Amino acid sequence: MAKKVILEAGRTFSEFSLLTDYTSKDCNLNNINLKSQLGKLSLGIPFLSAAMTSVTGYEMALALGKEGGLGVLPARLSIKEQVDIIDKIKGYEMGFVEDPVSVRDNATIDEAVRLVEKHGHSKIPITDRNNVFLGLFNFDKYLESNETPAENVLSIMTKVENLPFTKNAEITVKQAKKELENNNYLIVLDDLGRLVKIAFKKDVENIVVGAAISTHKGWKKRVKTCDEAGADIFVIDTSDAYNEFTSKVLREYSKMNLGKPICAGNVITYEGAKFLMESGADVVKVGMSSGSICTTQREKATGRAPMTALMEVEKARTDYFKETGKYVSIIIDGGVSDAGSMIIALSIADAVMMGGYFNHFYEAEGEKYDANMQLTTHEPDIKYVATWGEGSARARNLDRYGHVARKTFFAEGEEGTVENWGRLKPKLKQDIRKIKAALSNTGCMKLKEYHEKSVIELMSPYTQSVVGDTHDMKVKE
Template sequence: MAQIITEVSRTFNEFLLLPNRTRTDCSPATVDLRTPLSRHAVGERPAVELRVPFTSAIMQAVSTPELAIALARNGGLSFLHHNRSIQDQVAAVGQVKNVEAGAVTGAATPHSDARPDDMTRPLVGAGVNTHDYRERVPALADAGVDALCFDSSDGYSDWQAEALAWVKKHYPEIPAGGGNVVDGDAFVFLAEAGADFVKVGVGGGSICITRDQKGIGRGQASAVLDVAAARDAYRERTGVHVPVCSDGGLVHDYHVALALAMGADFVMMGRYFAGFDQAAGAKLATRDGFVKEYWGEGSNRARNWQRYGQGGQGLLFEEGVDGYVPYAGDLGEGLALTVAKLRTTMVSCGSATLEEFRSSARLTLVSDQSFQGSHANVALRAASPAVH
């Protein structure tokens, strides 16, 4: 009979952080959000480090060259999508890497021994697949890509392990991540195959219907906690830290803090970035304000032959939908607000670094009534009250 996992599959909405003692030297201005993107020996510098723990999803509706440049300027990294010809993806990478020095601030590494290229070019990643990686990866490497990520709704497969092993053999200098997974066994499988980071999340994205269609997935909080525990055990056993990326299920800004507290080294978001000016979706006016188009890579609109069949076979069923997200303005302004919230949350938890946050954070489960009590419960006024 099937194995039954008795632990409840939990989402971020079911948790809150408990405050810890805040030291006098711990303030939002002193919080250090640097985090590794690539595997490294404990105590050594990773090949790629982010200044803020944010990456944008490998999606047509999200990661444009314009968004990649803006996110790099603010310390994060975008993964340009691969559902197109190799030439088109290479051109998109080149568009980002050709930004001149002086325009990029967040991409520069804080280390004094920084490579010259780190100081003059924005960081950019690229999604790849298990079909044409032998042709696509060399071209992306020549274009100067800083990181690769194998993109699959289910990365616990021999195909992905073989592809990772090939990339690490031929291009060991380029970090290559794997995923997606939802449990510790899958993490170890990809880490031992050579993954430089492992992406966590199946079915939790706002645009994803994998759970409805296939009955596969896991609550994102449970998945991150399980994989992070396996990551820590792997580090203890091997002396190597393989970063964990939480991908999907991040509905509110505070969910980012929860994901990081639960063990993620960085997060990947689609819906969040899709609302900014720099994302690909068209900006449309509605009765209630502006929105931007947003669609999943598993939707018919994406025409993602690399995931769902080649040779004109087409998409047998969808694992994503086509919709809209609220318009969010400029990425720099929006991300600055999210980062400010993250910094103040960490201060309330007495943490000045992400490593300290992961090791000392305390989490409590939330009942449905407690969750409802977390929100405002008054009639909000549309305008200021009259002055008497």
């Protein structure tokens, strides 16, 4: 008989509901901070794109990095390919937003909100018919106000005199960087006060990027080369990290003294997580068979419900911290596909890694198809994006799944397509606002506080149907 039989069913994120707590007047979307720590590495937002060849390349790593997240370059790329992408990201130069999206002074708040939803900008310039800059529409400020969508946009406008601006239309990038040391953005006007361009601080800040490695021969050369190029974190990417090989890599990496965090995964048990922590992991990655393209459970009956796995790893982290005083960050990888799942996952995890979610965006590496499933590079025609798992027949990532040779390989992932959601920024910004709104409901202004104070409750299947969705009505299409 098996050593242990667990009869309690595993749990997923959608089975839980977040309870409210007291919210102070200062605990609003403008003041809530989603910064997260992965070892010594700080992230502006707690999101990583998965080390999948259909997801993360230069475009994804750059787009997510500019928003404060982290793209992890797949280990299946050659060392040269990883290094070339890291070089491009670290060499990315700030540029001005020329001809920025704006609204006229006779527009309604609703029109401004529609532009926010379309482009992902949280601030929209307001101009008159001669393009003279009058002020800014701040979406987060609007959410905290009592203004209605039908009111004129000027009713919620922040006036130009209260904003960082310059009338030097010929300002250089170097000069703008100096101005951005104390401001998040800079509005550039001409002598007549007309809007010319905008510079943003996030385009000046260092864009972080991670490099995935395997436990197989050549990993140390990959680490050294990517470190020299400027990689900010290394991720041991294997489907099951509870093994001797991962421990050996962790111990040898520690001796390299690079001063950069190393993440190891994946694991789904208390014992597996504790093993990685004791072997030297700064970050532990959790999940098996919960990814949208993963078939490990179907093929070899191995995996675990993601919330259950996350709770077990959290127990290991708590015990390890009591024993050593070292806090090990946790990343959930798999089973997170929407804002609701992110909110529940982040009650425990320090960050969320997603493949399926990011695969939907234009910046993903997968090929793009039109409505007739014909390859296209014309952005307006894109309806679908190709996706494939690292364990699929297409990727054949033998190292990640522990196959010693191609003759032992069997697929543990699928290949297909996902719906195109357009550019990453608008959808990501929308989901970030939902997460901040949830933190506001709990009275928490930082993720660390949310970890300590949040209360989540398991729902019955019937409760999920009542609380988790509309009912007793026909939804308007």
